[in-house]
Amino acid sequence: MSAATQNAFAVGLFDMTPPPAGLTAWNAAVPERRYGVYRNNVSSSLTGALASRFPATETIVGPEFFGAMAQAFIRLHPPHSPLLLAYGDDFPDFIADFEPAAELAYLPDVMRLEVARGKAYHAADVTSIDPQALAAVAPARLGSLVFAPHPSLSILSSFHPMVTIWAMNSGHQPLAIIEGWHGEDALIARPAMIVEVVPLAPGGATFFRQLAAGTVLAGAAEAAIRADARFDVTTNLATLLRSGAFTTFSQENTDEDRDHA
């Protein structure tokens, strides 16, 4: 096969033009429907790959509309790796600008939550912090602790009730009218075999982003209070331990530590 034949075969898979030259069948010179089988396989298998990463999204919009969104995305953003478990990371950004879905302003954030869940599912397996070990730290030293984020950790913020909508469309919560439409933040992590979606209290998203970036606990808490005066350090420390979102902690190397060393 010349590279040109393969090129024509590949390019035609995304078009609705007649099949490329050089193909044949036992009973027809231009095997239109036969070539169409490959077109359909490519289109339906990639749509299926996206549907398996975005199940709640498909439930929200229905299979037909999801298929249309997927087709539009696949055409402009086909996968560039055989690793389809990572295909569609940029699907939410694409849908944010996808005119026919503009009414569903919350949809891209629900999709980002599904991307984060998929990443967490396949992330490396690392043990989370043992709550007992943290309890053993002297209270005076807590503020200068730094934390290493779990490889599965994502922190998402939304102006929409992203977590509630996701939970209602993934069998985690019954469908109901959402009273008092408000923004929701969430932490996604997989400390063991189950991916956890943990709704965050006010200021929590800032707090955990700062911690994940290597800010000491006291600094992260200060940033969180600046972001939202309702921030409560006790509530968020409980979330930190319960969620398994961090793997280790250590004392930041301050001048004082070095003096004592």
Next chain:
Amino acid sequence: MIASTLPRRAGIGFKPEHFVDILAAPQPIGFFEVHAENYMGAGGPPHAQLGRLREDYALSIHGVGLSIGSMQPLDRDHLSRLKTLCDRYQPESFSEHLAWSTHDSVFLNDLLPLPYTEATLAQVVDHVEQVQATLGRQMLLENPATYLLFQESTIEETDFLAEVARRTGCGLLLDVNNVFVAATNHNLDPYDYIARFPLEAVREIHLSGHSETVDDLGAPLLIDSHDTPVKDPVWALYETVIGRIGPIASLVEWDNDVPAWPVLRAEAGAAQDILDAATRQRAA
């Protein structure tokens, strides 16, 4: 080079939804087969499940994304991921397809056909040699289900596969459903295909279901859909193959509209019955 050594028994394509059922009791299954690309994440449930299955069963790793039939070079990153996976799980067999799926950098996620010429033969031989050298193991190459032909083809598919096996030392994975599908689609006799096939190189067989449609002229066009039980004419063809070569690793694949575990296990049981009958016949 590590040879392909699957047990000469019936096996099943592993689906995560069956994991709990599989662990509930020892299963009368010779081996499990998984798609390599589903186990290329860093961790999580896929590796936990595969590691657990590996403790009790022989394993076949079956790639669907290497694009061995491509006219462009193999994706070295992907090849290296396959090596990592094979090194980690030490499967009894690694197999891939006589097909291509990547063009430029775009992954098309389908097993696309190639013409059979001296040029494509040389390219496929190069790729198979590269895979075997990288993995340090013999690979099996699977015959494709095809829907159309190329005007430029000059070599019969069976001769093409025989020559790849002869030049590279690879084994062959004979997909009996693909034989039936392709023979029907090209108005050929599947028994004639089997008669021409280099059966001495076969190390594994695949069995699966297909769906039926028609082409532009109303002629039967079968689709390799893996969404139904194995059809009767495919079982009959399989019995003929086993009668010729004796018991051999035989995988039941069911990838879409996946049934409950007992249904799949019964399909593998039907294959095992045919293997057992061949064993008795050979002993007699």
